[in-house]
Amino acid sequence: MAAAQDGDRAGYERLLREILPLLRSIAGRWHRADRAEDVVQDILLTIHRVRHTYDPSRPLSHWLATIAKRRAIDALRSRGRTEKIEVFDEDSYVTFADPAANKESSVRDQAPGLGAAIAALPDSQREALELLKLRELSLAEASTVSGKSISALKVNVHRAIKSLRAQIKKE
Amino acid sequence: MPPSTDQLIELLARGAAPVKRLRPPLVRATLWLLAVAAVAALVVPFFANFALFDEKLRDAKFILELIGTLLTGIAAVVAAFYMSLPDRSPAWALLPLPPLVLWLASSGYNCYRDWIVTGTNGWALGETTACFGTIMGFSVPIGIALVLVIRRARPIAPVPVAAIGGLGVAALSAFLLQFNHDVDASFLDLGVHAAAILLVIAVAAIVARIPRAPI
Structure with a gap:
């Protein structure tokens, strides 16, 4: 971790892979x-964001485990909050009687070229879309x-x- | 498709620029306290009433209260610096407890004595509202200065850090207030101080809870 703080990217990648079992057991x-x-x-x-707070003279496992435990509990809380306000809408799967009303959603569902259209985007746009919309990271996380x-x-x-949008409408 | 954990690790490692390690929390807290002391030394002469302060210093109980207030401020700020780091014990929150007890006990005793001497006159509201304003007035700039330094640690549990930091900020403000505090402690005065301190702690904790993108 100390090497990673100094910018050793390969060492950092190795470390993140090595700690995965520990993180998985805590999250589990x-x-x-x-x-x-x-x-x-x-x-x-989170580890990536706060890596400057690690003090190499102290045990790494304790630092990691505290962060992991804290984030796991935070996730539990935020899931509880989300489930409290989210409503299961049975009707959302039912199509409307008026065919015209279904047009927009069916256009979206049937957009076969969506994957291709995303793949055709310039790299910077595709990356931003993947991080923010598909992976649903926050702006700050995506920036990190x-x-x-x-x-x-x-x-x-x-x-x-x-x-x-322009691409799908055209199709 | 969201990236797999493998891909995420690759992305993170690729973007891992060298970072500047934080200095030990005690060093950071000491530097911060020294900076606040330096600014206070410049500001206090403009509003202090040294004649009154000298006179009050002859009272041992007042000195105890003064020491209790200052130590509570210092201990709470040091605790907040420790608690802002992920691997430090939350038990640091207990550090300001002994001086807090000294502060409350000595000012409580002074109130009791004042009550015996002046009777119900001590309940008159007047100067005490100015104390409230002074504590809040000092707390805002000191609080902002503390947030600016502590946020570098990006605390993963910000609410307790903010609450203890708020106690430190309010205690330091109450200490500075003593340089021009012509009301000798009355129950109401103590109540107003306590209300101001609790308000600072509550504001700090609420601000810390506001959901936001990680800094």
Whole structure:
């Protein structure tokens, strides 16, 4: 970790892979297997963000375990809050009687070229779209991961969505 | 598709620029306290009433209260610096407890004595509202200065850090207030001080809870 703080990227990657079993076991204590991996990713992002707070003279495992435990519990709390306000809408799967009303959603569902359209986007736009919309990271997290500024990410994701929309309408 | 954990690790490692390690929390807390002391030394002469302060210093109980207030401030700020780091024990929150007890006991005793001497006159509201304003007035700039330094640690549990930091900020403000405090402690005065301190702690904790993107 000390080497990673000094910018040793290969060492950092090796370390993150080595600690995965520990993180998975901690996340697994509070979360079901299908959600635990999301929590593990969240813990990795937090470790990345606060890596400057690690003091090499102290045990790494304690530092890691405290962060992991804390983030796992935070995820549990935020899931509780989300489930409290989210309503299961049975009707959302029912199509409307008026065919015209279904048009927009069916256009979206049937957009076969969406994957291709995303693949055809310029790299910076595709990356912004993947991080912010598909992976649903916050702007700050996406900025940490990609190394791009928040304003650049905003511009790129806006342009990506605009060109995808134009593409889908055309089809 | 969201990136797999493997891809995420690659992304993080690729973007891992060298980072500057934080200095030990005690060093950071000491530097911060020295900076606040330096600014206070410049500001206090403009509002202090040294004649009154000298007169009050003859009272041993007042000195105890003064020491209790200052130590509570210092201990709570040091505790907040420790608690802002992920691997330090939350038990640091207990550090300001002994001086806090000294502060409350000595000012409580002074109130009791004042009550015996002046009777119910001590309940008159007047100067005490100014104390409230002074504590808040000092707390805002000191609080902002503390947030600016502590946020570098990006605390993963910000609420307790903010609450203990708020106690430190309010205690330091109450200490500075003593340089021009012509009301000798009355129950109401103590109540107003306590209300101001609790308000500072509550504001700090609420601000810390506001959901936001990680800094």
